[in-house]
Amino acid sequence: MAGLKAETVLITGANRGIGLEIVKQLVSSESPPARIFATCRQPSAAQELQELRSKHSNVELIQLDVLDLASIEAAVNSVGTSLNLLINNAAILHFESLENVTMETMTKVFQTNVIGPLMISKMFLSHLKEAAQQSHLEGMNCNKAAIINISSIVASIEKCPESFIQQPFYSYYISKAGLNMASRCLSEDLRQHQILCAAIHPGWVRTDMGGLNAPLTVTDSVSSMMKVLANLSQNDTGKYLDWEGKVITW
Numbered sequence: 001m002a003g004l005k006a007e008t009v010l011i012t013g014a015n016r017g018i019g020l021e022i023v024k025q026l027v028s029s030e031s032p033p034a035r036i037f038a039t040c041r042q043p044s045a046a047q048e049l050q051e052l053r054s055k056h057s058n059v060e061l062i063q064l065d066v067l068d069l070a071s072i073e074a075a076v077n078s079v080g081t082s083l084n085l086l087i088n089n090a091a092i093l094h095f096e097s098l099e100n101v102t103m104e105t106m107t108k109v110f111q112t113n114v115i116g117p118l119m120i121s122k123m124f125l126s127h128l129k130e131a132a133q134q135s136h137l138e139g140m141n142c143n144k145a146a147i148i149n150i151s152s153i154v155a156s157i158e159k160c161p162e163s164f165i166q167q168p169f170y171s172y173y174i175s176k177a178g179l180n181m182a183s184r185c186l187s188e189d190l191r192q193h194q195i196l197c198a199a200i201h202p203g204w205v206r207t208d209m210g211g212l213n214a215p216l217t218v219t220d221s222v223s224s225m226m227k228v229l230a231n232l233s234q235n236d237t238g239k240y241l242d243w244e245g246k247v248i249t250w
């Protein structure tokens with residue numbers, strides 16, 4: 001199984017959890033990208049990313065708040081070149097049932113988990129198109145030009161009866177279903193430009209968001225996802241997959 005060989009990769013929410021682990025595994029991979037754009041809200045507080053940057057010259061630390069268009073624009077300018085792989089990883093989760101869901105939390109979660117990734121995809125589109133045009137690779141894949149949206153199993157409408165009974169988080173569930181639709185629309189739209197788009201569920205992972213009871217370590221989740229990403233092809237654009245590459249029903 002071939003590993004990921006994208007030359008340039010950008011990750012949102014790279015300062016902790018799954019995003020940080022993606023950066024760690026990229027720098028130690030067999031074919032590390034020439035440039036890894038590790039983005040986060042507050043680079044000055046991102047100690048682990050700063051350490052990675054001091055050890056690996058291919059790691060660039062960029063300020064990007066998915067809710068702040070000016071920061072996305074500035075990130076687009078500092079990347080300033082073609083981009084092979086955009087990983088929309090940053091997200092928030094509010095613990096809320098129907099009794100305590102509010103307009104404010106619905107709006108904030110939707111903005112962060114759906115609108116932010118869509119705007120980032122839109123604003124990096126010219127970079128992705130350029131990468132696709134420059135590439136000599138056949139078909140669509142993550143080494144050429146791709147958008148990967150980190151989704152969740154709880155976005156599955158079909159699986160709602162199983163997931164909802166455990167924890168009814170209205171804003172998070174609804175937002176991730178919205179992100180899935182964004183992925184599906186992007187995959188249809190960007191096929192013409194040879195840009196792949198897929199949604200991937202990382203599993204239930206032991207991070208700040210996943211909590212201590214999660215069965216998967218962040219290392220195992222990310223190493224499995226990296227293998228899946230490396231092997232995505234033309235036939236996988238528009239898919240909703242789990243960290244092992246299994247298709248999830250919408």
Ligand SMILES: NC(=O)c1ccc[n+]([C@@H]2O[C@H](COP(=O)([O-])OP(=O)(O)OC[C@H]3O[C@@H](n4cnc5c(N)ncnc54)[C@H](OP(=O)(O)O)[C@@H]3O)[C@@H](O)[C@H]2O)c1
Nearest residue numbers: 013017018041065066089090091152204205207208209210
């Ligand atoms: N962990 C799980 O079990 C699990 C399961 C299914 C799906 N997921 C998905 O996997 C992805 C990563 O989750 P995780 O477990 O690593 O979560 P996490 O540990 O809570 O990390 C979330 C990351 O998102 C960033 N973020 C939040 N709001 C942001 C904003 N406005 N702009 C930029 N960055 C922002 C955070 O940055 P700050 O440090 O600045 O807050 C942090 O880096 C998410 O999309 C999540 O929905 C996770």
